[in-house]
Amino acid sequence: xxxxxxxxxxxxxxCAISIFRVAHPPTPxxxxxxxxxxxxxxxxxxxxxxxQRPHPMGTADHDRVRDYIVAQLTSLGVRPQIQxxxxxxxxxxxxxxxxxxxxxxxGSDAKGKAVLLMVHYDGVGAGPxxxxxxxxxxxxxxxxxxxxxRKQPLAHDxxxxxxxxxxxxxxxxxxxxxxxxxxxxxAIALNFEARGTTGRSYMFETGPGNQDAVSALRAARDVxxxxxxxxxYRRLPNDTDLxxxxxxxxxxxxxxxxxxxERYHTSRDDVAHLNLGSLQHHGLQMLALTERLANEPLPRPxxxxxxxxxxxxxxxxxxxxxxxxxxxxxxxxxxxxxxxxMRRGILPGLIGSLIAVAVTxxxxxxxxxxxxxxxxGLYAAALTLAVLAINAAIYCVVRRRWPxxxxxxxxxxxILALATSFLVPGASYLFTWPLLFxxxxxxxxxxxxxxxxxxxxxxxxAGLVFSVTAVMLGVAATGAIALAVFTSLIAWxxxxxxxxxVGDARWSGAPWxxxxxxxxxxxxxxxxxxxxxxxxxxxxxxxxxxxSSDAWLGAFSxxxxxxxxxxxxxxxxPEWTARMAETPFRLVARQVxxxxxxxxxxxxxxxxxxxxxxxxxxxxKAPAGSTALVMHAIGxxxxxxxxxxxxxxxxxxxxxxxxxxxxxxAVPDSGAIVALSIPLGQHIDFDLAAWRPGLPPIPGVTIPxxxxxxxxxxxxxxxxxxxxxxx
Numbered sequence: 051x052x053x054x055x056x057x058x059x060x061x062x063x064x065c066a067i068s069i070f071r072v073a074h075p076p077t078p079x080x081x082x083x084x085x086x087x088x089x090x091x092x093x094x095x096x097x098x099x100x101x102q103r104p105h106p107m108g109t110a111d112h113d114r115v116r117d118y119i120v121a122q123l124t125s126l127g128v129r130p131q132i133q134x135x136x137x138x139x140x141x142x143x144x145x146x147x148x149x150x151x152x153x154x155x156x157g158s159d160a161k162g163k164a165v166l167l168m169v170h171y172d173g174v175g176a177g178p179x180x181x182x183x184x185x186x187x188x189x190x191x192x193x194x195x196x197x198x199x200r201k202q203p204l205a206h207d208x209x210x211x212x213x214x215x216x217x218x219x220x221x222x223x224x225x226x227x228x229x230x231x232x233x234x235x236x237a238i239a240l241n242f243e244a245r246g247t248t249g250r251s252y253m254f255e256t257g258p259g260n261q262d263a264v265s266a267l268r269a270a271r272d273v274x275x276x277x278x279x280x281x282x283y284r285r286l287p288n289d290t291d292l293x294x295x296x297x298x299x300x301x302x303x304x305x306x307x308x309x310x311x312e313r314y315h316t317s318r319d320d321v322a323h324l325n326l327g328s329l330q331h332h333g334l335q336m337l338a339l340t341e342r343l344a345n346e347p348l349p350r351p352x353x354x355x356x357x358x359x360x361x362x363x364x365x366x367x368x369x370x371x372x373x374x375x376x377x378x379x380x381x382x383x384x385x386x387x388x389x390x391x392m393r394r395g396i397l398p399g400l401i402g403s404l405i406a407v408a409v410t411x412x413x414x415x416x417x418x419x420x421x422x423x424x425x426x427g428l429y430a431a432a433l434t435l436a437v438l439a440i441n442a443a444i445y446c447v448v449r450r451r452w453p454x455x456x457x458x459x460x461x462x463x464x465i466l467a468l469a470t471s472f473l474v475p476g477a478s479y480l481f482t483w484p485l486l487f488x489x490x491x492x493x494x495x496x497x498x499x500x501x502x503x504x505x506x507x508x509x510x511x512a513g514l515v516f517s518v519t520a521v522m523l524g525v526a527a528t529g530a531i532a533l534a535v536f537t538s539l540i541a542w543x544x545x546x547x548x549x550x551x552v553g554d555a556r557w558s559g560a561p562w563x564x565x566x567x568x569x570x571x572x573x574x575x576x577x578x579x580x581x582x583x584x585x586x587x588x589x590x591x592x593x594x595x596x597x598s599s600d601a602w603l604g605a606f607s608x609x610x611x612x613x614x615x616x617x618x619x620x621x622x623x624p625e626w627t628a629r630m631a632e633t634p635f636r637l638v639a640r641q642v643x644x645x646x647x648x649x650x651x652x653x654x655x656x657x658x659x660x661x662x663x664x665x666x667x668x669x670x671k672a673p674a675g676s677t678a679l680v681m682h683a684i685g686x687x688x689x690x691x692x693x694x695x696x697x698x699x700x701x702x703x704x705x706x707x708x709x710x711x712x713x714x715x716a717v718p719d720s721g722a723i724v725a726l727s728i729p730l731g732q733h734i735d736f737d738l739a740a741w742r743p744g745l746p747p748i749p750g751v752t753i754p755x756x757x758x759x760x761x762x763x764x765x766x767x768x769x770x771x772x773x774x775x776x777x
Contacts, residue, residue, distance in 0.1 A: 399458015604639020
């Protein structure tokens with residue numbers, strides 16, 4: 051009995067170590083640390099200044115943050131400049147008048163290329179953006195201070211870039227790449243972001259040919275990175291400023307912390323909820339990598355992509371991606387040698403493990419938790435225990451007749467190792483290395499070898515599964531499926547140790563596991579609730595049509611009880627409310643009294659024929675106080691377009707719209723010049739929707755204060771004035 055308890059504790063301890071090392075950021079360094087050291091406590095002062103209030107593009111607080119950063123750079127002896135330009139995004143239908151803050155830190159070798167350090171200083175309208183990306187800005191300012199405090203200058207130049215308009219469609223990065231002369235001098239880029247308010251700063255994305263760039267991570271030592279993150283991220287429809295830098299074709303590393311995602315882009319992204327350890331992890335990596343990269347030859351050597359991951363004590367494990375296939379072939383040969391004596395168990399074990407994976411994966415597909423439950427480790431633990439119970443029952447049935455069914459599980463892992471090595475080698479290490487150690491253990495049948503195999507599998511995979519489920523995707527749909535599939539695979543791979551834990555327990559302990567799942571689920575249901583730290587999201591909209599007497603109070607998404615109570619139902623607004631944003635969804639709204647609001651305007655400038663097409667040129671203006679202007683051209687296909695003389699490049703768009711649409715941020719007082727080419731003989735209806743922060747006093751409407759567990763999100767509460775013109 052003691053041996054069984056000890057084995058169970060050992061497995062739980064390995065899981066805890068794996069999860070802790072990917073979830074717990076380093077301890078913050080105090081402000082009393084030496085000047086040459088990065089201190090999160092010192093950097094926090096910058097966050098406090100930046101995150102006083104929301105500061106999206108087009109607001110006075112945006113300019114306040116800009117001026118603060120410029121003043122800090124100047125005080126550090128770095129000469130900043132403002133790059134003012136009309137930026138046209140190449141990933142989304144977004145444009146705007148940006149004000150990038152750029153500075154050049156010269157190195158001792160002025161002839162070489164430069165290292166680019168990049169963050170963004172704008173935020174969304176709903177919150178003060180302490181984490182996204184106040185933490186990045188603070189980390190960069192503190193890194194510059196620490197570098198300037200060192201007597202020995204860096205060998206190569208460093209370009210410092212605080213982009214504008216990242217939240218508005220990566221606009222500042224697009225303007226830097228497209229128009230700034232320093233863009234051609236970038237040899238390698240480091241970008242720092244946040245998708246939550248806590249957690250470790252993951253290195254989750256790289257540029258092309260990442261083997262050399264990833265090797266530099268060894269300088270930072272305390273790193274969480276894996277080529278599986280890069281492999282997955284390259285296939286996701288997600289972007290940061292680094293996406294605009296991709297056209298430069300230079301090596302790049304992208305960092306972000308992502309825990310506490312329920313506070314992301316809400317009013318709870320404030321100083322109180324920012325984890326100082328997350329800020330410290332940002333800075334540790336930024337400072338160490340800048341020192342290494344700027345003191346080594348630039349440009350960096352050209353390499354291919356690598357398979358890489360971090361392990362305790364060993365640090366970064368890196369090898370060329372082509373090595374994945376020879377490793378998988380070694381695993382193939384070794385598997386044949388190991389399972390040959392157990393051949394009677396191969397087919398039953400293979401079928402049993404595949405059935406277990408399929409059953410748990412299908413059941414997990416229907417797990418779709420919302421709110422704070424989606425990101426709860428308790429709900430993830432309950433699902434894990436339920437999956438283990440199902441696997442234990444299936445394994446028990448198979449093992450009763452075929453005691454050597456573990457051989458089939460090894461073949462299952464071999465299939466996955468071979469498939470990933472050939473198709474997605476960046477993810478191959480997740481299967482190849484646990485399999486190789488499990489094969490050694492199966493061959494020797496020695497307890498030490500079995501525990502080493504368990505340690506490798508759990509250290510590599512338990513934390514990853516936690517990160518994917520509880521941090522990145524949530525206990526819902528894809529995240530729940532990933533948790534179920536990996537839990538099933540690990541259970542079958544570690545069957546010899548699990549046998550030692552359950553002994554002769556009925557159904558291999560499945561009833562006990564199921565009971566534990568129910569207990570944890572009840573604890574989660576009683577303790578995980580929406581509250582001030584884990585809030586529900588909301589955003590109200592007052593919208594009026596300047597061409598009629600229509601006025602509505604609504605929301606583009608009305609999921610929380612407070613919003614439903616304000617709106618009094620789920621009635622859809624009129625058709626024109628679907629043309630006020632980039633997404634074609636009507637408001638869920640109720641009609642209200644009209645409030646005087648200035649409307650946007652489109653003024654005809656000229657109409658010419660160029661290259662067999664009608665080119666209509668307009669000047670669009672937004673009312674004072676507006677942050678953004680959404681434009682739709684309806685009635686004719688738009689062949690080409692330009693804004694303020696800059697061609698709109700649609701070749702890299704993430705998604706296409708059936709009609710031409712563009713959102714312009716921070717419209718100048720003089721307006722923006724929009725030129726659209728349409729087929730001859732056709733006309734367009736040109737829709738404009740001007741967005742401004744806040745709601746006006748609406749006669750006859752009293753909006754109750756939000757409860758503590760409901761917060762503004764994304765743009766926050768806004769007023770929108772709509773108008774249509776025909777050309």
